[in-house]
Amino acid sequence: MNAQQRLEIFRRLSVAIPNPSTELQHSSTFELLIAVILSAQATDKGVNIATDKLFSVANTPEAILALGLHGLESYIKSIGLYHSKAKNILLTCQKLITEHQSQVPDSRAALEALPGVGRKTANVILNTAFGEPTIAVDTHLFRLGNRINLAPGKTVLDVEKKYLKTIPKEFLQDAHHLLILHGRYICTARKPKCGQCCIVDLCEYKAKEFNPVPDSTLRNQK
Numbered sequence: 001m002n003a004q005q006r007l008e009i010f011r012r013l014s015v016a017i018p019n020p021s022t023e024l025q026h027s028s029t030f031e032l033l034i035a036v037i038l039s040a041q042a043t044d045k046g047v048n049i050a051t052d053k054l055f056s057v058a059n060t061p062e063a064i065l066a067l068g069l070h071g072l073e074s075y076i077k078s079i080g081l082y083h084s085k086a087k088n089i090l091l092t093c094q095k096l097i098t099e100h101q102s103q104v105p106d107s108r109a110a111l112e113a114l115p116g117v118g119r120k121t122a123n124v125i126l127n128t129a130f131g132e133p134t135i136a137v138d139t140h141l142f143r144l145g146n147r148i149n150l151a152p153g154k155t156v157l158d159v160e161k162k163y164l165k166t167i168p169k170e171f172l173q174d175a176h177h178l179l180i181l182h183g184r185y186i187c188t189a190r191k192p193k194c195g196q197c198c199i200v201d202l203c204e205y206k207a208k209e210f211n212p213v214p215d216s217t218l219r220n221q222k
Contacts, residue, residue: 001149003168005202009150010171012198013178020177022128025051029104029129030096031059036124037089037116042079050076061093061102088116106130120156124176133172135163140183141176147187149204150179 014020023044026032031051038047054075058064064072072086079085092114096102104125105111111122123136135141137160145151151162167175186193194200194209 001204003166006150006166007168009148009199009202010168010175010178012202013182014171014174016198017178017181020174020181022124022177023181024048027055028059029125030061030102031055032129033092033104033114033117033121033125034064034089036121037092038076038079038085040085040121041081046079050079061096065090065093065097085116091115092117104129123160127173127176131173133169133175135160135167135172135176137163138180139189140180140187143189144179144183144187147192147203147205148199 022032024032024035024039025048026035034054035047035051038050054064054072057075058067058072067075069086069090072089073082076082076086095114096104100110106126106129108119108122108126111117111125112119117125120136120138123134126132127134127136137145137156141163142156142159145153145159145163151159151166153159153162163175164172171178186197192205192208194203197203200208
């Protein structure tokens, strides 16, 4: 895939998805951090249902810490791995209070030092909350990188590095959300909706059903 193809892919995606943003509901950077921690191996919809109730009673490090383990678990027990996530969230809240004046840090090193926060979560926070042009490679971005041939790689880090190297600079800030929404609703894992895809003629997926959609029919995919 050449630079011209990549540029056109992101141009079309930006038309099809004019407001690329996370679907995790939040009203602060702290709420976003907690939601992203909870979203590992869970759907955004499921996380939003849980955090809607949780954040109405506790949406600061101090308030969540005051809930205690069993109290926090009562709000997030519908989410997979809720027990270990609850433990990590409480430890993270404690660390935010003691080391960061209850604020979410804006550096990768400080974020990755928080319990339950790995490279992907740190990238989401850096991009979504702090406006850094980072790429958080989840299952959707990993699949698209290899399927479309945008950023082929055997590991998550390989794919991330390839994205950062090849995505046109003018689209790098929004690329994470453009790709995750395209992967979530159009280029799905089991049966991609090639007939509804705005980049089908540019995609290098060998098993695609070629049926290009002209720009005039593009619709918001979100």
